[in-house]
Amino acid sequence: MSTVPTRAPARAHHPTGQPPRAGRRRGKRERHWPAYVFLSPWMIGAVVLTLVPMAVSLYLSFTDYNLFDPPRWVGLRNYTEMLTEDPRYWRSVGTTLLYVVIAVPLKLALALGAAMLLKNLGRGRAFYRSAFYAPSLLGASMSIALVWRALFNDGGSVSHVLDTVGIHTGGWVGNPHLAVYAVVLLTAWQFGAPMVIFLAGLQQIPSDLYEAAALDGAGRWRQFASVTVPMLSPVVFFNLVLETIQSFQVFTPAFAISGGDGGPADSTMFYTLYLYERGFTASHMGYAAAMAWLLLIAIGAVTLILFKTSRSWVFYADEEGR
Amino acid sequence: MNPAVKRWLPHTVAVVALLLLLYPLAWLLATSLKPADEVVTSLNLWPSHLEWSNYTTALDGVSGISVTRLLGNTLLIAVGAVVGNVLSCSLAAYAFARLRFRMRKPMFGFMVATLMLPHHVVLIPQYIIFNRLGMVDTYWPLILPKFLATEAFFVFLIVQFMRNLPRELEESARIDGCGAFRTYWAVTLPLSRPALITTAIFTFIWTWNDFFTQMIYLFAPEKFTITLALRSFVDQSSTSAYGPMFAMSVISVLPIVLFFFVFQRYLVQGMATSGLKG
Numbered sequence: 001m002s003t004v005p006t007r008a009p010a011r012a013h014h015p016t017g018q019p020p021r022a023g024r025r026r027g028k029r030e031r032h033w034p035a036y037v038f039l040s041p042w043m044i045g046a047v048v049l050t051l052v053p054m055a056v057s058l059y060l061s062f063t064d065y066n067l068f069d070p071p072r073w074v075g076l077r078n079y080t081e082m083l084t085e086d087p088r089y090w091r092s093v094g095t096t097l098l099y100v101v102i103a104v105p106l107k108l109a110l111a112l113g114a115a116m117l118l119k120n121l122g123r124g125r126a127f128y129r130s131a132f133y134a135p136s137l138l139g140a141s142m143s144i145a146l147v148w149r150a151l152f153n154d155g156g157s158v159s160h161v162l163d164t165v166g167i168h169t170g171g172w173v174g175n176p177h178l179a180v181y182a183v184v185l186l187t188a189w190q191f192g193a194p195m196v197i198f199l200a201g202l203q204q205i206p207s208d209l210y211e212a213a214a215l216d217g218a219g220r221w222r223q224f225a226s227v228t229v230p231m232l233s234p235v236v237f238f239n240l241v242l243e244t245i246q247s248f249q250v251f252t253p254a255f256a257i258s259g260g261d262g263g264p265a266d267s268t269m270f271y272t273l274y275l276y277e278r279g280f281t282a283s284h285m286g287y288a289a290a291m292a293w294l295l296l297i298a299i300g301a302v303t304l305i306l307f308k309t310s311r312s313w314v315f316y317a318d319e320e321g322r
Numbered sequence: 323m324n325p326a327v328k329r330w331l332p333h334t335v336a337v338v339a340l341l342l343l344l345y346p347l348a349w350l351l352a353t354s355l356k357p358a359d360e361v362v363t364s365l366n367l368w369p370s371h372l373e374w375s376n377y378t379t380a381l382d383g384v385s386g387i388s389v390t391r392l393l394g395n396t397l398l399i400a401v402g403a404v405v406g407n408v409l410s411c412s413l414a415a416y417a418f419a420r421l422r423f424r425m426r427k428p429m430f431g432f433m434v435a436t437l438m439l440p441h442h443v444v445l446i447p448q449y450i451i452f453n454r455l456g457m458v459d460t461y462w463p464l465i466l467p468k469f470l471a472t473e474a475f476f477v478f479l480i481v482q483f484m485r486n487l488p489r490e491l492e493e494s495a496r497i498d499g500c501g502a503f504r505t506y507w508a509v510t511l512p513l514s515r516p517a518l519i520t521t522a523i524f525t526f527i528w529t530w531n532d533f534f535t536q537m538i539y540l541f542a543p544e545k546f547t548i549t550l551a552l553r554s555f556v557d558q559s560s561t562s563a564y565g566p567m568f569a570m571s572v573i574s575v576l577p578i579v580l581f582f583f584v585f586q587r588y589l590v591q592g593m594a595t596s597g598l599k600g
């Protein structure tokens with residue numbers, strides 16, 4: 001993904017033809033230990049804050065635990081309860097999936113459209129690029145989430161504007177059928193981040209490909225379909241994976257727009273919001289840990305599926321030379 | 323297509339898109355200056371008069387904690403996180419990018435794998451650890467992990483950048499007798515400045531915007547961040563408090579907007595080169 005221009009190829013020229021090796025005779029041990037010193041903060045973090053917590057949360061997912069009493073082993077009960085007896089769990093899964101399936105393609109389509117637009121803009125491109133990108137920096141903040149709630153509330157700007165064109169939705173925030181779409185639109189509003197990546201990808205497509213296509217009589221649409229899309233597919237794939245993983249974990253906007261409770265009628269009870277409610281509000285830490293593990297498995301599975309399907313639609317230019 | 327249309331169409335689309343995109347921000351600014359009775363009555367963004375008292379009310383803060391205190395608290399956490407991330411991630415990245423050691427492949431693989439790890443999997447045990455250490459309701463859980471390079475995104479970003487640096491300078495430093503640490507500190511780190519700046523900016527903005535971790539770990543109002551203070555407005559939907567609430571919102575996003583204007587060149591470039599999310 002790096003667009004940093006490759007500077008002098010590494011180790012291109014060595015006067016001696018060999019990389020200098022001071023202290024070569026003192027053996028391998030000497031060359032290895034500094035690396036571990038450099039890595040020590042990371043290694044401590046990886047063990048204490050990642051590996052051990054992963055193991056502990058796996059263990060806790062088989063227990064009943066409220067943070068104060070010692071965990072009580074319950075076997076698979078958290079999992080069976082979640083999957084068979086908890087309609088709110090399935091509701092949160094449904095809401096999250098609906099959100100991911102709509103928000104991610106919408107955001108990426110806007111991002112690609114905006115990137116194509118900017119590419120054709122010439123003058124003012126840098127300005128628009130920065131301006132379109134600004135929402136991506138602010139969108140995750142509580143402030144913007146509060147703005148969103150006000151805009152989509154009853155009597156807010158959105159229902160006002162829709163009223164004037166004859167669509168009477170009322171407030172989205174209080175409507176169990178519409179509240180999730182307010183979150184979707186907040187996500188889509190932040191298309192600037194993938195847009196910047198698309199734009200970098202577009203600018204790397206060699207222009208002679210377009211010239212060749214034009215010579216062969218390809219129109220604009222044909223050029224888009226036969227040059228832009230395949231050449232850009234690795235970037236599309238990259239953005240798709242990243243956005244999908246992130247979307248499964250959306251929290252702050254759902255929290256703020258619903259007033260903190262996933263309402264109305266659990267319609268914005270996203271997976272992570274329900275996890276928070278179970279673990280921290282209701283003190284069912286074991287249950288929340290089980291939810292977290294199922295989330296990890298789900299994200300892993302979706303990523304794997306995306307990678308599998310990518311073979312049929314992602315085109316890597318350098319593969320041809322192999 | 324008519325050539326004039328062809329020339330102006332992209333610009334027209336861009337302007338319309340821009341207005342739509344910036345509307346929520348304009349609305350935020352306008353509402354923060356509106357008198358209470360105008361907030362919901364009209365679509366008109368322009369207030370009949372500028373209600374600066376919204377800001378004086380906002381400056382009083384929430385539950386007796388002034389906004390300056392809230393901003394100071396947030397700044398302390400954000401600066402701690404920036405220093406921690408830049409230091410620890412660049413140390414780890416240097417080892418991955420430049421040094422040879424036996425466990426390099428598996429460790430690098432593990433680091434990349436944690437890029438995809440949802441935070442929720444480690445959330446509860448981390449909470450238990452910090453609770454045992456008596457660190458809940460302090461800033462340690464928000465700052466300490468940054469000194470341990472837990473944000474793989476930035477390690478990865480800096481590794482990618484360092485790999486593209488020419489090796490010659492580092493090698494001549496080694497020949498001149500610099501050890502790994504001198505080389506890292508005096509040669510590689512200064513050369514990696516763009517990647518370090520990107521790391522610093524994104525760490526600052528993400529920490530500033532963070533809500534979840536702060537909500538979980540901080541309880542005492544005097545330790546609150548500006549985001550946590552805004553949270554107290556979440557469960558009330560009365561529009562009468564809109565003015566002060568959005569005045570406080572403006573204050574809270576101001577540092578990010580400022581950062582954006584000062585560093586936007588680095589931001590957008592950093593985004594494009596690394597694929598980082600805002």
